[in-house]
Amino acid sequence: MVYIIIVTYNAMQWLSKTLSSIPAEFSVVIVDNNSSDKTLDFINNNYQQITVLPQSENLGFGKANNLGISYALNKGADYVFLLNQDAYLHPRTIEKLLDAHKSNPQLGIISPLHLNGNGDNLDVGFLNAITNSGLEHFNDNFKAQKLNSVYELPFVNAAAWLLPKQTLEIVGGFDPIFFHYGEDDNYCQRILFHGLKTGVLTDAIINHDRENRTPKKVEIYSSQYYKTKEKDYKLRWSNILDSDYSFKPKLWELQKRRIKALLKLDFKVFSGVGKEIQLIKKHKSEILNSRTINMTKGRHYL
Numbered sequence: 001m002v003y004i005i006i007v008t009y010n011a012m013q014w015l016s017k018t019l020s021s022i023p024a025e026f027s028v029v030i031v032d033n034n035s036s037d038k039t040l041d042f043i044n045n046n047y048q049q050i051t052v053l054p055q056s057e058n059l060g061f062g063k064a065n066n067l068g069i070s071y072a073l074n075k076g077a078d079y080v081f082l083l084n085q086d087a088y089l090h091p092r093t094i095e096k097l098l099d100a101h102k103s104n105p106q107l108g109i110i111s112p113l114h115l116n117g118n119g120d121n122l123d124v125g126f127l128n129a130i131t132n133s134g135l136e137h138f139n140d141n142f143k144a145q146k147l148n149s150v151y152e153l154p155f156v157n158a159a160a161w162l163l164p165k166q167t168l169e170i171v172g173g174f175d176p177i178f179f180h181y182g183e184d185d186n187y188c189q190r191i192l193f194h195g196l197k198t199g200v201l202t203d204a205i206i207n208h209d210r211e212n213r214t215p216k217k218v219e220i221y222s223s224q225y226y227k228t229k230e231k232d233y234k235l236r237w238s239n240i241l242d243s244d245y246s247f248k249p250k251l252w253e254l255q256k257r258r259i260k261a262l263l264k265l266d267f268k269v270f271s272g273v274g275k276e277i278q279l280i281k282k283h284k285s286e287i288l289n290s291r292t293i294n295m296t297k298g299r300h301y302l
Contacts, residue, residue, distance in 0.1 A: 002026055002079045002094060003072035007064040009033040011085040012042060014209055019047055021089040026081075029053065029071055031064040061158075062174030062183035069163075069173055070302045077165065084159040087114075088207045096204035097162040100150065108167040108196030109188065111156045113147075117209030124211065129155050130200075147202040156198055158184035160206045170194050172300030175238065177283075177290050182235040190294050193240045221272035226279055233280060238290045247284055251277060 004026050008015070022028060028050045032040055034057050043052055053067055065082055072080045079101075081094055090112075097110045114126035122130075122142055130138045133153045141147050161184075171190050174183040188198050218224045237245055254277050261269035293300050 001075075001077050002081055002098070003068075003075065003077045004028045004081045004083055004094075005065055005068035005072065006030045006083050006085055007033060007061055007068070008035060008039050008085045009058060010035045010037045011039045012037045014086040014088075015039060015042055017088050017209075018083070018085060019043075019050075022083075023089075023094070026094065027051070027072075027075075029068045031055065031059075031068045033058040033060070033064050060179035060183075061181075062178050063176050065158075066173035066176070066301050069168065073165065073168065073299075073302065079165065080163050080168070082158055082161045082163065083206075084208065086117075086209045087159045088209065089160075090205040090207075093160075093204045093206060094162065097201055100199065100201045100204075101162065101164055104150070104197075104199070105164075105166070106195075106197050107199040108164070108171065108191045108194075109156070109198040110162040111198070111200050112160055112204035112206050113142075113200065113202045114157075114159060114206055114208045116211050117207055119207050123159075123208040125157055126159075126208065129153070129157055149202060151200045151202070152197050153200060154192060154198065155185060155188040156200055158187070159208045167191070167196060168302065169299060170196065170297045172294075172298055173302040175290055175294065176301055177234050177238065177286055178231065182231045185235055186238055186294075189239050189241050193295065194297060221268070221275070226275065229276060230279055230283065234283060234287055234290075237287045238294070240291055240295050247280060251280060254280075 004022060006028065008030055030043060030050055031053045032055060034055050040052065040054060043050055053071065055064065069080050079098065093112050097112060100110050101107050114123040115121065116123050122139060127139055130153065133155065135151065171187065171194055175186050178186060191198055218228060237247065254273050258270055258273040261273060
């Protein structure tokens with residue numbers, strides 16, 4: 001039994017196309033992160049067969065998916081398929097992913113090929129993940145229609161993941177120390193640590209409709225700057241594949257920057273770096289606890 005899990009947050013721009021791409025035979029669970037648009041009304045009026053778990057606050061991507069995964073497992077799911085609210089399935093995508101896992105049960109995550117919203121090129125984020133894995137000619141091979149059937153990778157973004165029950169029993173759910181972004185990187189690290197693999201099946205396809213979004217410029221020492229630093233530090237130090245990690249070098253580097261700023265009477269940098277030091281100290285125990293949990297097998301966070 002396969003359950004499709006979709007986390008929504010103000011999803012009206014994509015929701016009709018996303019839901020209409022899902023074959024009727026699959027059960028769908030939507031976890032809504034307190035949308036302020038008409039997302040819930042649209043689902044309730046047009047898709048009464050879908051299970052909706054509305055939240056009173058925005059839980060973020062990982063925690064919300066964990067709720068959907070837990071619901072599916074309690075209903076007897078053998079697989080869950082995580083699908084972004086802005087992603088559309090091609091025909092037989094899920095069936096092909098299921099067949100791939102049955103042929104290679106060591107695949108803890110099986111993902112399709114991610115095209116852009118128009119379907120005429122690879123999704124940029126997906127392609128970056130592929131090329132960062134060392135496959136520099138992947139895009140050329142895609143255009144020449146010379147891709148292999150399956151690629152094993154250290155990471156693929158979680159816009160469309162098939163997760164077997166076995167994976168969830170071993171690795172658990174998303175680590176709740178991540179609110180949004182970083183949780184899929186962390187999960188892929190845990191997959192490798194526990195002896196499983198991440199695979200991309202190239203004859204199974206989704207469209208990921210996100211190319212019109214423009215990244216916002218982050219001003220140094222702004223609130224968004226510290227949110228980004230928090231995510232980056234958590235991702236860096238919670239990586240259980242890295243046994244040689246330490247907070248001390250970074251803290252010492254920041255302390256030296258702070259002293260230099262004070263000597264120059266640069267109080268903006270002095271104060272800004274001080275907040276960054278406190279940020280690290282604040283989350284240090286949380287990160288260490290995360291490492292301890294994630295190095296053990298079990299249904300963590302579900």
